Amino acid sequence: MSENYTNPLRTAVLGVTGYSGAELVRLLLDHPRLAAHSPLLLGRSGSETVALTSIHPQLSGLPNADSLSVVPFDLKLLVDEKIDILFLATPHEQSREDVPAAVAAGLRVIDLSGAWRLHNDANRAVYKLHDADPALAAQLQTEAVYGSPELHGEQIKTARLIANPGCYATSIILALAPLVRANVIDLDYGIIADAKSGVSGAGKAPTPTTHFMYAADNLSAYAVFGHRHTGELLEQLHLDASQIQFTPHLLPIPRGILSTIYVRLAQPGSILNIQSLYDEFYANAPLVRIRRSPALPQIQHVVRTAFCDLGFQLSPDGKRLVIISCLDNLLKGAASQAVENMNLMAGFSQSEGLR
Amino acid sequence: MSENYTNPLRTAVLGVTGYSGAELVRLLLDHPRLAAHSPLLLGRSGSETVALTSIHPQLSGLPNADSLSVVPFDLKLLVDEKIDILFLATPHEQSREDVPAAVAAGLRVIDLSGAWRLHNDANRAVYKLHDADPALAAQLQTEAVYGSPELHGEQIKTARLIANPGCYATSIILALAPLVRANVIDLDYGIIADAKSGVSGAGKAPTPTTHFMYAADNLSAYAVFGHRHTGELLEQLHLDASQIQFTPHLLPIPRGILSTIYVRLAQPGSILNIQSLYDEFYANAPLVRIRRSPALPQIQHVVRTAFCDLGFQLSPDGKRLVIISCLDNLLKGAASQAVENMNLMAGFSQSEGLR
Amino acid sequence: MSENYTNPLRTAVLGVTGYSGAELVRLLLDHPRLAAHSPLLLGRSGSETVALTSIHPQLSGLPNADSLSVVPFDLKLLVDEKIDILFLATPHEQSREDVPAAVAAGLRVIDLSGAWRLHNDANRAVYKLHDADPALAAQLQTEAVYGSPELHGEQIKTARLIANPGCYATSIILALAPLVRANVIDLDYGIIADAKSGVSGAGKAPTPTTHFMYAADNLSAYAVFGHRHTGELLEQLHLDASQIQFTPHLLPIPRGILSTIYVRLAQPGSILNIQSLYDEFYANAPLVRIRRSPALPQIQHVVRTAFCDLGFQLSPDGKRLVIISCLDNLLKGAASQAVENMNLMAGFSQSEGLR
């Protein structure tokens, strides 16, 4: 399907006011393979046209940024403009509402929200979704590809609808997928994923918990059981709910996630074996970096990059493994992973425009 | 008037949800000279009674804090409870509304808002105040004492209404008052007060500029001309608007103000003369600390203390003086200065309960 | 033994330059039951006498602080001054060196270092201690009481040598002790303690990892296996090394620890049962606060307080328990816990001077 794009790719972004949307626009403006006026920027249908730099003054001076406007969403406009790929960086309710018509109109869609990530109805219940056309939504849901290039690269290339993964989920899934695939975890013991995220993960709306006075000089756990990214872990790692415990925390930093993941190995291992297993799994993954023990990932190494860094420590008896996984929640956890998906859909190199 | 208080002092606080109100409650709970059930805590009239620790869980475990409730404001209750001094940590509109009746009912009042600080009508216009009884308000305004213990200690002792100073204003007034009193500034050159404050100064309401993502890793100037604390500077320092330029900035820290103040001396001075002038002016001020050059105040030294720290550097030619002034905006800039005022009104030592 | 102290208590502090030492001095200066010139402040033997406020300018203005000097350590001076209790806030090597003579001279000692905390030789090996008189050291080691007032209050009252607990260890031990005592944990699954500490825990020496540029906007794991506080967990909780996994992280904040602790219950429980178990265990502990689910501790609630806050979440099936434990590493994790020990040794109320 990638042969469609002998011409420069034409993209559009619906939802540019939030943090992920702004990062996505920045990446697309800088991308070497897009059409001259790409991306087309879209606000809610019926909204007023405004200059991009009036929303994000920090983007002024970037190539083309000062001439870009955000226009109201209109499917006809997208078709007329021959948009190839539409990104949505919108709340999940809006994604669930706008995606079916967009796909029906022939657009390929990359949705950054949680609307289409979960195939199991029970898992998806946390999103409280209401579909105008439940049958169509169910069919699209079945077709939607979970946009993890490391796990589903082949399917992504030809997909019509990509559900871009959650930020916490990406950090944990990339840390565990090689072990799960190799079947080396003793799942009877359960996996613990203790994750910590910067405040941008909580969104741009001013709330009591995003207030500087709450978040600064603080650390707090939340959603100790039942965070809605849990469903992604279960489905992508083929686990049941008793086999993994995921607890998020709010870090006093703007961006970045560090997940500390504790597993028990079925057989005592060595750190070299573990690293080999990851090296092999990620041999063709340009945006996953494997750290050599005793070096470990840290948040500063990944912030404002498209990388996920993974590192390991093993107990002296070789039975207990701790995996540290770091990424930038707005990039590998959102916008740059969306661009990876676009690259694969368009037949570009996976990391085009991301290093 | 302080002879009233042979019995332990009975206090009440209206407005405990904000940062200054919470600090004030903490200080009063810890004060050695208050009556057993003091302070009485008050919310807006008609509000529900709630436990103090449900609003401020961090106060749990402090003496008496777990048994305290916040009850709806009711003037009759204050009279029945024989409250001596009522604090208001409320928006200025509410202070302007509630204070006249409270004073009329015989309470002495310390208001932490800007409602009663300015005697000049033009200066006060920035607050857009509307009085139910303008004549009564005007009379009270005349009577209100600006609650700077270092400047107006004698008047405070017998005052019925204290207008507790603004945080920026306190830091700048204490830095300049000795020089103004000694008449050593060449005012033709104008005074520059470049002030920087932590985010608590912007209040507890979640807004775009108090969002962690805006304030963290940032610095921004605001209200470059015309910040509403300017009127306090003009009135208390007997300056006109062309003689002082005050520009505030938002610091990425929870609390603390540092003001860097630039003045031209009428006659070349020496750092020792300058220090002597401050030593003398603040000889009886227990909560102003004069740093010896080359040591300078810094925000960490005053945060969570009731002190204002002052320090100096003089140009080699002895003509240009830079004064650094630091205080905690929630304490010396609000709650602890209010307690100083209470101490003076009650005949206690000025720093009772504050060190 | 507390009957010794009918007179005001006389204390001394060896080591006041570090963060814990400074906090300890601040607490003792503010303590209502100490002798007028207490504490006596001591530097290394042979050091110069310096003013306290030249080391810690922020203490200036506190009662007595401006008149205090730090004098060279000299055992004879301590005896002449009739010091009752000597605190050491020194590196563990120095504590191991100076404590035996001090105890021999009749002083009671509270040591904040790790020198005397571990009774098991293998656990203590991480400290690489060398004793001038191994037999005497071994005897003192046997006698040393681990200074956790909640666990060993009775022994502390009459102890000659208190080994004040480590900061991480305190946060984890207080979180687990009630469960261990009640024997409700299924230890086959292992306990995970994922702990996060502010930078003050790394000490005052400027190093690459305490540099602002390393620590700010970052999070990193370290000592994933084998942190030296692990021995305290094992000994105080009667666990073996395979039963608990403790991993510390460096938080970009000045102070505070939050530990997230994962345990599997032997029998499915209810959150109310769990809370009751903690309520009972800590019924007489004035400085442990039990949060009611769904409220959870957070670092801001404990910073600059002497409290340890504990809270809980239980999985829907009642089998997996997550405990959140917060304290200030310099207070309940060091200086204020030392004062608790002093209070018990002197027959005072445990929380005297700490709320």
Add this chain to the structure above:
Amino acid sequence: MSENYTNPLRTAVLGVTGYSGAELVRLLLDHPRLAAHSPLLLGRSGSETVALTSIHPQLSGLPNADSLSVVPFDLKLLVDEKIDILFLATPHEQSREDVPAAVAAGLRVIDLSGAWRLHNDANRAVYKLHDADPALAAQLQTEAVYGSPELHGEQIKTARLIANPGCYATSIILALAPLVRANVIDLDYGIIADAKSGVSGAGKAPTPTTHFMYAADNLSAYAVFGHRHTGELLEQLHLDASQIQFTPHLLPIPRGILSTIYVRLAQPGSILNIQSLYDEFYANAPLVRIRRSPALPQIQHVVRTAFCDLGFQLSPDGKRLVIISCLDNLLKGAASQAVENMNLMAGFSQSEGLR
């Protein structure tokens, strides 16, 4: 002279361990016009060869970064490799030592230190420089061009030695140059430049003032009179020392400078006139952004960009002007300004590789 570079440009960097050096390497690795193996990375002569990513693990994964080594400095190697431009990101003593030989060997040099910035001997005294060959050094000093592309673009194109400007100096000079050139400031009143910088400006060496515990939650003024960037202001703006007062402060953030600059206008002006004056002066400056009042620059808008942002507020009487100037101290204040200089020297577009 730019006709030399029909072939891809060959560059070398001496000094890559510091913050500016690392940023410079990152920019050069990403620059579209450099030779394939450029830059050549150099440590002190006699140092060991080490992998770049062992010094800066966060650079791993960037194009070519993993294959780069830092080799010992050796002039012969530079000549053999046909290096066109040598950057030095070294202490000023080392720059003063190594630059003369490099220039003599035919290399063009861009020095990021303060070694060659000051033409006036008295101003340069603060650097305490010792030259092996004073006559040669004096001649080079005369020839050295102050590397501000906005002020000296033409001279830079053909220069052999560029003295890359200081970070504070850049922020203040760019803010004032248009006003000085237009002769609109009343210099009798003096200019006040109150500047605030993130901690990276203090360098990578761990010191008491770069310790997280000192810098975090703090603000402090330093070098109130006599900061060594003052000489650059005087020389580039043609002022004498009594006409400008520059005071720096240490901000609790990793990077970014905001300078608040106060001037008195000779004639009352309007904000539109002021903006026009800046628009005209910077009409061909691709990396200076002029904000429209009431919008003002803030640090977040420039961090990790090559821009300097300028904004203005004018007093109601049109006489007092406040200029806010923001830039990233490691980029426009160091590394990216160095790349601008390289671009001009090589005949590239000034902002090539910087947006």
